[in-house]
Amino acid sequence: MSTCDLVILGADYDGQLVDLFVGDGEIIELVPAGKNTPPQGAETLDAKGHLLLPSLTDVHTHLREPGFEYKEDIESGLAAAAKGGFGNIMCMANTTPVNDNATVTELMLEKAHMAHPFGPRLFPVGALTKGLKAEELAPMAELSRTGCVAVSNDGLPVLSTELFRRAMEYASDWGLTVIDHCEDPFMGAAAGMNEGRTSSLLGIPAQPDVAEAIQVARDILLAEYLDLPIHLAHISCKKSVDVIRFAKERGVKVTAETCPHYLTLTEKAVVGYDTNAKVNPPLRTEEDVTAMLEALDTGVIDMLATDHAPHAAHEKEVEFDLAPCGISGLDTALSVTWELVTAGKMSRATFLRAWTVAPCTTFDLPLNTFAKGDPADFFLFDPEEAWVVGPDTMQSRGKNTPLTGRTLSGRVTAHFLAGEKIV
Amino acid sequence: MQWRHKDLLDVSQLSREEVDFLFETANYFQEINSRPVKKVPTLKGRSVVLFFAEPSTRTKTSFDVAGKRLSADTFSLSKSGSSLTKGETLKDTALTLQAMAPDAIVIRHCYSGSAQFLAERLNCSVINAGDGRHAHPTQALLDGFTLWQEWGEFSGKTLLILGDISHSRVARSNVILLNMLGVKVRLCGPRTLLPPSLAGWPVEVYSELREAVRGVDAVMCLRLQLERQQAGLLPDLREYAATYCLSEKHMTLAAEGAKVLHPGPMNRGVEIASSLADTNESLVLDQVASGVAMRMALLFLYMTRKEGK
Numbered sequence: 039m040s041t042c043d044l045v046i047l048g049a050d051y052d053g054q055l056v057d058l059f060v061g062d063g064e065i066i067e068l069v070p071a072g073k074n075t076p077p078q079g080a081e082t083l084d085a086k087g088h089l090l091l092p093s094l095t096d097v098h099t100h101l102r103e104p105g106f107e108y109k110e111d112i113e114s115g116l117a118a119a120a121k122g123g124f125g126n127i128m129c130m131a132n133t134t135p136v137n138d139n140a141t142v143t144e145l146m147l148e149k150a151h152m153a154h155p156f157g158p159r160l161f162p163v164g165a166l167t168k169g170l171k172a173e174e175l176a177p178m179a180e181l182s183r184t185g186c187v188a189v190s191n192d193g194l195p196v197l198s199t200e201l202f203r204r205a206m207e208y209a210s211d212w213g214l215t216v217i218d219h220c221e222d223p224f225m226g227a228a229a230g231m232n233e234g235r236t237s238s239l240l241g242i243p244a245q246p247d248v249a250e251a252i253q254v255a256r257d258i259l260l261a262e263y264l265d266l267p268i269h270l271a272h273i274s275c276k277k278s279v280d281v282i283r284f285a286k287e288r289g290v291k292v293t294a295e296t297c298p299h300y301l302t303l304t305e306k307a308v309v310g311y312d313t314n315a316k317v318n319p320p321l322r323t324e325e326d327v328t329a330m331l332e333a334l335d336t337g338v339i340d341m342l343a344t345d346h347a348p349h350a351a352h353e354k355e356v357e358f359d360l361a362p363c364g365i366s367g368l369d370t371a372l373s374v375t376w377e378l379v380t381a382g383k384m385s386r387a388t389f390l391r392a393w394t395v396a397p398c399t400t401f402d403l404p405l406n407t408f409a410k411g412d413p414a415d416f417f418l419f420d421p422e423e424a425w426v427v428g429p430d431t432m433q434s435r436g437k438n439t440p441l442t443g444r445t446l447s448g449r450v451t452a453h454f455l456a457g458e459k460i461v
Numbered sequence: 462m463q464w465r466h467k468d469l470l471d472v473s474q475l476s477r478e479e480v481d482f483l484f485e486t487a488n489y490f491q492e493i494n495s496r497p498v499k500k501v502p503t504l505k506g507r508s509v510v511l512f513f514a515e516p517s518t519r520t521k522t523s524f525d526v527a528g529k530r531l532s533a534d535t536f537s538l539s540k541s542g543s544s545l546t547k548g549e550t551l552k553d554t555a556l557t558l559q560a561m562a563p564d565a566i567v568i569r570h571c572y573s574g575s576a577q578f579l580a581e582r583l584n585c586s587v588i589n590a591g592d593g594r595h596a597h598p599t600q601a602l603l604d605g606f607t608l609w610q611e612w613g614e615f616s617g618k619t620l621l622i623l624g625d626i627s628h629s630r631v632a633r634s635n636v637i638l639l640n641m642l643g644v645k646v647r648l649c650g651p652r653t654l655l656p657p658s659l660a661g662w663p664v665e666v667y668s669e670l671r672e673a674v675r676g677v678d679a680v681m682c683l684r685l686q687l688e689r690q691q692a693g694l695l696p697d698l699r700e701y702a703a704t705y706c707l708s709e710k711h712m713t714l715a716a717e718g719a720k721v722l723h724p725g726p727m728n729r730g731v732e733i734a735s736s737l738a739d740t741n742e743s744l745v746l747d748q749v750a751s752g753v754a755m756r757m758a759l760l761f762l763y764m765t766r767k768e769g770k
Contacts, residue, residue, distance in 0.1 A: 233657045235658045235660045237658075238656035238657055238658045238659065238662075239633075240573055240595060241596070242573045242593070246657070310574075311573070311577060352550070352552075355552055356550055356551060356552070357551055357570070357573075357574060357575050357578060358572065358573065358574045359572045359573070359593070360572065
């Protein structure tokens with residue numbers, strides 16, 4: 039039996055006032071407010087007016103270290119995660135050098151531990167192929183032993199279906215799920231703009247939604263044939279959702295994520311050539327936004343992820359065609375998605391599944407459901423606190439977001455991981 | 462009319478009244494171009510930078526002539542002679558130019574949105590002389606002006622834009638302007654050279670040239686860039702010409718006295734039959750002359766503007 043050393047008093051948990059008892063980094067119990075008296079010596083925290091939520095998990099970020107520390111580093115990225123409500127962070131392998139060997143994975147883990155000893159916890163995603171070059175398999179056994187929890191060629195899709203199939207097979211030997219960035223490399227690749235009405239008016243090269251859905255279909259057929267799991271990254275459009283729904287009905291082991299920006303923004307955000315709205319896959323249409331929200335609600339899309347892609351200001355302050363793709367998302371994701379809950383566009387249950395249960399069970403990460411013995415990973419959230427998105431209010435070094443200047447509501451006021459205060 | 466716009470990024474910024482006023486102003490300047498001494502002191506002491514980051518002869522010369530006829534000092538900056546080839550960003554080039562305090566910058570650039578990019582960062586007027594595939598407002602205005610002089614009025618007229626619409630800033634700006642003027646616009650070209658979505662475009666689309674040209678009052682041929690073949694959008698020029706090259710034969714299906722326009726430079730025998738280009742139906746050289754007058758009107762109005770609140 040753990041000894042209670044922390045009590046959160048009077049927090050709002052799904053509309054009920056509760057007290058949370060924590061000991062030795064674990065949940066002891068969550069009870070109606072005032073039911074039990076905090077024991078002598080336990081630290082107490084008055085949480086009146088705050089929501090109590092379990093820490094979120096982000097399965098898709100780019101923390102840029104090693105190699106691109108001017109965009110972001112592990113210290114600043116995890117600081118943004120902590121303030122953004124995230125307790126578990128998975129980071130992609132497209133660093134320099136690429137995370138395709140134990141040395142880079144160890145460096146990432148070491149940097150994270152040095153900068154944030156109590157978390158957020160970092161779970162690197164290893165490269166699927168050496169150097170992300172889509173030529174030879176990465177040493178996945180080594181990556182797995184060092185701490186990588188998945189493998190992916192994120193951002194640089196594997197064109198060869200034969201190589202991709204072998205990668206899925208080999209990854210399965212080491213219990214690693216393959217995460218695929220679905221994009222036909224010949225159809226408007228990395229254009230960062232949806233092909234359609236707006237791109238036709240603006241006259242910029244664009245990527246059609248089928249460029250994503252075609253690769254989704256390939257991956258699903260392979261997963262079914264091999265009877266292996268596949269995780270589909272940042273799904274952005276209705277056509278992909280239709281293919282994934284079909285696969286799930288057939289029992290294919292497919293999981294999928296989408297990002298807050300695909301639930302809230304459309305291709306119109308690019309009008310005026312806003313490079314901060316340039317992201318891969320691109321922002322789609324109103325119809326896609328509706329389909330993504332519905333797919334998340336029904337579970338066709340399992341989880342949310344930020345695809346946090348920080349860039350330096352000068353890299354985005356160029357002609358649209360020359361700007362790199364990506365949106366900095368760790369600072370804003372929680373507020374943006376909680377606003378959807380408040381607006382009735384997403385249920386609280388879906389929010390919790392998409393940000394906690396689904397990602398943690400898919401990638402076997404620490405999960406708090408407030409049951410006895412769960413890791414005491416939670417945060418207090420003031421849903422009313424308004425804040426204006428901008429360089430001064432963001433923790434991430436990457437200030438590149440189309441939400442710049444927008445007032446969002448809701449901020450994390452305290453964040454605990456395994457009972458330790460990280461915010 | 463008090464001119465209030467700082468920048469000309471596309472024709473969509475202009476009202477019908479402003480376009481009519483531009484035509485009248487250009488008409489006035491056209492007269493100057495027929496004098497023995499083709500120079501007036503209107504913009505004496507003012508300077509215009511011609512910043513052409515993409516090859517251009519006709520548009521650049523046209524602006525240069527227009528500026529000099531109004532006694533403005535014109536300065537040329539081309540990509541090969543600029544720091545852009547040394548890796549300088551457009552932002553830094555813009556700020557450098559700004560520091561030299563010109564009254565206007567005319568920009569031609571290969572990326573869509575680059576004129577707006579400059580306009581957002583500079584205090585002086587920015588005139589878009591073609592940005593990527595996006596817009597070429599001065600070309601559309603000179604085309605409109607040419608037709609205004611030819612037709613007198615626009616209502617009831619139909620014009621066909623023929624060729625590579627997808628990559629054409631000339632087509633985009635002309636669709637907007639001609640629609641504003643009351644001209645019915647048709648588009649014709651292979652599907653591979655049409656924009657992926659024409660939703661919301663006030664146009665009729667034809668794939669068959671003989672159908673498209675029937676009864677029209679004018680045809681605007683677009684230059685076919687030879688690299689479209691390499692990009693897999695066309696089999697070859699021979700097949701393209703056999704299907705979409707406008708000839709006298711097609712013009713017999715058009716309305717009586719129908720005219721032919723081309724923004725230049727022409728590929729004779731590819732998008733326009735060489736013999737047709739040299740007939741009286743061709744307005745190609747009128748377009749060049751109108752271009753100088755229209756650009757004089759634009760430089761005059763933008764450089765002497767009084768910005769509203």
